[in-house]
Amino acid sequence: MNTKTQAEIASMREGGKRLGTILQKLLDAAHVGVSLNTLEEMADDLITKAGGTASFKTVKGYRWATCLCVNEVVVHGIPTDYMLQDGDILTIDVGMLYKGFHTDTAWTKIITLPRHPREGGDPALEKMNFLRVGEKALWKAIDQARVGNRIGHISRTIQTIVEGAGYNIVKTLVGHGIGRELHDPPQIPGFLKGSIEDSPLLEEGMTIAIEIIYAMGSGVIVYGNSDGWTLATRDRSLSAVFEHSVVIAREGPVILTKADA
16 A cells, blocks of 8 residues: 655655645735736745645646646646636645655635625625535544544545535545655545445555545536646536645654645
């Protein structure tokens, strides 16, 4: 299951912490009137200054440091000149190769939070609640990433929280192992397939990227345009992604991509 040595984990922790700080800077910079290309250029510069290489540029045919996904775009959104608008929800997904190891992280935010959300049918309040569910699912899923548990414990937790709130998992996209390769075994679905006992065992030293990928609507996705990368919800419903890279440690799960306090 591609476990890592303590020295390898130390490299991933160093790189992951730097990546988490980069993501936070990008989220802070994402405001009304800022273009996606501006965020892309910023990410590229920050990754270089951190001593890393953009992980996503190691994927054949992809030449950007980020995936920037607005509203119904779920994943693989290519940066463009689009300028963020009031009420958009934006997912920033970014990875970094550092000292030979990848880490990967993503977060979704509302562009310009509502000032005074109203109860009952307020679209802004609904967006806030939608994102809170994804955040909750991520923290609870990470808590299941423990030695002796199985991937199914993570998957069941994600599914229970997301579907329990009335939303749907994007079932064709999954979390993954991570390390010397950006995408390694095992796959980590956001829903339970079969029995927990039949899913892979979590072992000390494994490094994984846990992703909450979900939608307000059905969760069925299609190519959003002709660029060959952008995947969007078929029903054009809003989607979001929350992701951290995590190491399965003896003392419990350790988040690799947490920004410096």
